[in-house]
Structure formats: C-alpha cells, structure tokens
Amino acid sequence: MKKTFTAISLILLVTGILESCTRGIDVSPFTRVVAVADFTATIQAPDNLTVKLANKSKNAKSITWDFGDGSPVSNEAEPTYTYAAPGDYKITLKITSVTGIESTKEQTVTTKPVDIIPQINFSYAEDPANPLKIKFTNQSVNGISFTWDFGDGSPVSTEGSPEHLYAANGRYNVVLTAKSVTGNESTRTISIRAPKLTAPEKITIANPGFEMDPKDSYVVTGWEPVKISYPGSPGWGGFFIAESPKSGTRCLLFWTPSVDPGNGHKYELAYVGSVTQQITGLEDGKYTFKVWISSADMEGMYLIANGGGAEVKKAVGSNNGYTQLSIDFNVVGGTARIGFMMNRPNDVGDNWSPNFQADDAELWINP
Structure with a gap:
C-alpha cells in the first residue's frame, strides 16, 4: 500500500511540473518581433538644402523613406537627400520587422539655404x-x-x-x-x-597723343593721372605734359620730384605714381599696348597693363630718341587698364635727372 501511494504521488508531481511548464511557453506558430522606427536629420552646409539621415531604428527588416517633396521613396539604410528648393518638408520613416510588425516616425525639417551666387563664365x-x-x-x-x-x-x-x-x-x-x-x-x-579675328586690329582709345583739354590745364583728356605719394619728401613732380612730342602738340612727360623747386633745384627721387586709362567693352583675348618712348636714366619707370588678372609690366629703360615699346597681355572680362608707373619709393637726393616722354599710344587686339 505504501509503494502504491508513492507511485501515485510521483505521477502527480511530474504531471504538475509538466503542466506548469506548458503554461509559460508561447505555443503560437512564431514569436512577434516589435519594430521601433527612429532617426535623426541633419542639415548639411554649405548649400543647406541637403539632409543627412541617421537611422536609429530597432528590429527593422525593411526600410522606406518618404522625403515629403513628391520624389520617389528610398530604401537605403541612411540616405543623404538634397531638396530642389528651400522650404518645410515632412520626412517619414516606415519600417517593418521580420514578423511583419510596422512602425512609423515623422519629422519636419526646414531647409533655409544661404545665398548662392552664380559665378558666370x-x-x-x-x-x-x-x-x-x-x-x-x-x-x-x-x-x-x-x-x-x-x-x-x-x-x-x-x-x-x-x-x-x-x-x-x-x-x-x-x-x-x-x-x-x-x-x-x-x-x-x-x-x-x-x-573670329584673323589679323591684328587697332582698338580706339582716348587721347592717344596725350593732348590737354583745355590747353593750359594740365588735364590729360581720357587719361587718369594718379599721384600716389612722395615717400619721405614734401617734393613736387610727377607726370605732366611736355611740348616735345613725337607728333601733335603735346606728349606725356615725367618731371623729377624736387624739394626745392625755386632755387638750387635739389632733386628728390622718392616717388610712386602712375597715369593710366581704362578701356571697357573689349573682347576677351590677347592684346598689345604700344607707345613711342624717349627716355634716359629711367630706372623704376614701367609700361603697365592689366586685363582682369595679374598686372603685366615692362621696364622702359633708356633709348636714343623716340622708340616704340610694347607690352602683351590678356583681357578676361571685357575691361583693360593701360598706362605708365614710376616706382622709386626709397631714393633720396642724388640729383637724378631723368628724361622721359611718351607719345602716340596704341592698343591692338591679336588673333
């Protein structure tokens, strides 16, 4: 009788254990996996129209991004998207888990681009x-x-x-x-x-013979004399008009700056100055600036030209009487500046007496 009772008790104990275990097990065909959609959106410089999306979702098997502007959806994990215009856009991320559970997150982004200026050429x-x-x-x-x-x-x-x-x-x-x-x-x-041009062609410039208007005004019609400075000196001098032209009645003269223009005429060399002319409406291309020069002891005197890039210059030097000098340069943008520059900022009082005269300037465009 005792053995029978023990056997029955054992059977009941095992049955209870099995029943308890069965109650804790999910006996459905599969276990549901929950999806959690999450992301961050960062506006990218410099255009501020591009959005970088970082996917923070959990348990995603499939991914769909809707950028809110009517463009096709994307299935990339972490796309970068550029909008065509500034504005507010609602981005929607929809994910699905392996068991078909869906999750969605929406976020509105505002694209406010900085001013973008076209560079034309x-x-x-x-x-x-x-x-x-x-x-x-x-x-x-x-x-x-x-x-x-x-x-x-x-x-x-x-x-x-x-x-x-x-x-x-x-x-x-x-x-x-x-x-x-x-x-x-x-x-x-x-x-x-x-x-296109097949041979050099002369361009019309203002007052190529450096005439004055009116005659006694020392105003050179069409040219822009610029007296920059007399370093270290209250001297006078610079670019003037002389009556020793190659042709016509006037030419351009450089006069030595002096600290004593009245008595003794002590020369003061320190001088930085220029006289130039700007020409507009030009074709882009290769150009030559020509001018007849009579010069001696002209260290620091240059022909100069600038067609929109780096300035080009050529030392005048010395010659015997009028000689035609030239300088080649490129024009980009339709505007050029031609002329003369004296650049001797450090010389003082060595009785330098230069001879410089310029006449009959020309500007040519080359094929």
Whole structure:
C-alpha cells in the first residue's frame, strides 16, 4: 500500500511540473518581433538644402523613406537627400520587422539655404563649316537656369550651352544671366566677334597723343593721372605734359620730384605714381599696348597693363630718341587698364635727372 501511494504521488508531481511548464511557453506558430522606427536629420552646409539621415531604428527588416517633396521613396539604410528648393518638408520613416510588425516616425525639417551666387563664365568656338555659327560652352558654377542674349536682336535662349547662327559678320555683346537655387542672379557680358579675328586690329582709345583739354590745364583728356605719394619728401613732380612730342602738340612727360623747386633745384627721387586709362567693352583675348618712348636714366619707370588678372609690366629703360615699346597681355572680362608707373619709393637726393616722354599710344587686339 505504501509503494502504491508513492507511485501515485510521483505521477502527480511530474504531471504538475509538466503542466506548469506548458503554461509559460508561447505555443503560437512564431514569436512577434516589435519594430521601433527612429532617426535623426541633419542639415548639411554649405548649400543647406541637403539632409543627412541617421537611422536609429530597432528590429527593422525593411526600410522606406518618404522625403515629403513628391520624389520617389528610398530604401537605403541612411540616405543623404538634397531638396530642389528651400522650404518645410515632412520626412517619414516606415519600417517593418521580420514578423511583419510596422512602425512609423515623422519629422519636419526646414531647409533655409544661404545665398548662392552664380559665378558666370563661358567660351565660344566657330563651326568649321560656317564661321557665323557659334557654339557657346557654359562654364558657370552654381547656376540652375540660364538666359542667353546673343546681342543681335534674336530671341533669347534658355539652353545650357546653345548654338547660334549670326546673320552677318560683326562684333556682338553676348550676355549670359544665371540664376542659382536660392534665386540669386548674376550676369556677364562678353564681346565676341563672328567670325573670329584673323589679323591684328587697332582698338580706339582716348587721347592717344596725350593732348590737354583745355590747353593750359594740365588735364590729360581720357587719361587718369594718379599721384600716389612722395615717400619721405614734401617734393613736387610727377607726370605732366611736355611740348616735345613725337607728333601733335603735346606728349606725356615725367618731371623729377624736387624739394626745392625755386632755387638750387635739389632733386628728390622718392616717388610712386602712375597715369593710366581704362578701356571697357573689349573682347576677351590677347592684346598689345604700344607707345613711342624717349627716355634716359629711367630706372623704376614701367609700361603697365592689366586685363582682369595679374598686372603685366615692362621696364622702359633708356633709348636714343623716340622708340616704340610694347607690352602683351590678356583681357578676361571685357575691361583693360593701360598706362605708365614710376616706382622709386626709397631714393633720396642724388640729383637724378631723368628724361622721359611718351607719345602716340596704341592698343591692338591679336588673333
């Protein structure tokens, strides 16, 4: 009887244990995995239109990003997306777990780009079969839309790099206007020739013979005398008009600065000065500035030219009577400055007596 009782007790104990274990087990076909959608969005410089998305989600098997601007969704894990225009956009991340549980997170981002200024440039080339047909190559930066005015009264073009057929030979001011993603506009005008130049051509400049207007005013019509400084001295001198021209009635003269213009005429060399002329509306290209010079002991005197880049200069030196000197330079942007510079800032009182006269200046454009 005792053995029977023990056997029954053992059976009941095991049954109880099994029943208890069965109650703690999920006997469904699979265990549900919960998905948690989460992300951060960072606006990127310098355009401030680009958003970098960092995915912080948990248990995601599939991922879908909606950028809120009507563009196609993305299934990348952590995409970087650039919006076409500033504004407020609701980004939605939807994820699904391995067991089909979905989770969604939304976040609104505001793109407020800094002003983006287009930098405009273009080149052009003739069609070998027709020199009046010009192919323009747009080299601008930060432009998203463009307007071309070909300078001949024809309709404008909004192509990126258009072709244009001119009706006749001539010079044309081509205007390219570009607009950036932030709505800022820039315009550049380049004077072109169709067909291109095949031989050097003389450009008209103001008062190439350095005449005065009125005669006794020491004002050189068309030129811009700039007396910069007399370092270390209250002296006088600089660029004036002389009556020893190569042609005409006047020429440009450099007069030695002096501390005693009345008696003794003690020379004071320290001088930095220039006389220049600016010419606008030029074609981009290669140019030559020529001028007839009569000079002696002219250390520190230069021909100078600047066509939009680094200044080019050439020492005048000495010669016997009038000699034509020249300097070559490039024009980029349609504007050039030509003239003369004296640069002797450190010489003092050694009785230097230079001889410098300039006349009959010329400016040429080269093929």
